[in-house]
Amino acid sequence: MEHISIAIDGPSGAGKSTLAKALAAKLNFLYVDTGAIYRTIALYVSHREIDPGQEKEVLDLLLDIHVELRYSSDGLQHMFLNGEDVTGEIRLPEVSKYASAVSAYPGVRAFLLQMQRDLAGKGNVVMDGRDIGTVVLPDADVKIFLTASPEARARRRCAELEQRGTPEPFEQVLSEIQQRDWDDIHRETAPLRKAEDAIEVDTTSLDFNGSLRMLMKVIEENVV
Ligand code: DC
Numbered sequence: 066m067e068h069i070s071i072a073i074d075g076p077s078g079a080g081k082s083t084l085a086k087a088l089a090a091k092l093n094f095l096y097v098d099t100g101a102i103y104r105t106i107a108l109y110v111s112h113r114e115i116d117p118g119q120e121k122e123v124l125d126l127l128l129d130i131h132v133e134l135r136y137s138s139d140g141l142q143h144m145f146l147n148g149e150d151v152t153g154e155i156r157l158p159e160v161s162k163y164a165s166a167v168s169a170y171p172g173v174r175a176f177l178l179q180m181q182r183d184l185a186g187k188g189n190v191v192m193d194g195r196d197i198g199t200v201v202l203p204d205a206d207v208k209i210f211l212t213a214s215p216e217a218r219a220r221r222r223c224a225e226l227e228q229r230g231t232p233e234p235f236e237q238v239l240s241e242i243q244q245r246d247w248d249d250i251h252r253e254t255a256p257l258r259k260a261e262d263a264i265e266v267d268t269t270s271l272d273f274n275g276s277l278r279m280l281m282k283v284i285e286e287n288v289v
Pocket of ligand 1: 077196
């Protein structure tokens with residue numbers, strides 16, 4: 066039987082992870098957060114004290130990396146790096162910067178491509194990332210491009226960081242988001258862009274429930 070796949074792409078902080086996770090729970094689909102996979106590679110680069118700007122050194126490291134995705138009984142995605150659960154650690158801001166750098170390398174993307182496709186082959190999925198609709202699952206049943214203004218995204222990221230007990234100044238978070246957008250849009254390999262057949266959903270003025278309702282509507286209208 067053909068599985069249903071829902072691709073959600075968009076810039077960081079647009080609410081992709083939270084919304085995709087909630088959607089997957091509502092639909093009883095598997096949720097795959099592909100950013101977490103890139104972050105896991107980035108964490109290893111940082112652990113090994115490699116400069117993420119050194120492509121060859123980063124690619125050499127891939128030989129030592131075993132990345133695994135496991136789901137806990139409550140359906141949450143956990144990332145394992147060489148057998149160790151790094152789900153919390155990969156969210157640190159420093160890892161975000163490393164992730165943006167290492168995800169620009171074609172070798173890193175190629176290393177992770179099949180893994181992502183295999184996950185979608187296992188069942189119905191909601192998969193979020195930057196290039197899911199354009200590269201990873203070009204035949205996804207529904208493609209959504211989720212956006213929000215940089216300021217709205219920075220406000221949400223600040224609230225999230227504060228909740229985690231690692232607050233950061235708004236201006237700093239905003240400038241990091243803008244820098245990351247620029248990097249993700251301008252990189253040569255799999256840049257962040259809306260697939261031609263993706264439906265754009267802007268959540269700037271929507272709260273969580275409003276965004277979720279909007280996404281459900283788009284999915285109901287497009288999955289036959
Ligand atoms: O969504 P996120 O912030 O967890 O993603 C971390 C980084 O990984 C971000 O800089 C973009 C990159 N990424 C990517 O290039 N392709 C994906 N499919 C997912 C994330």
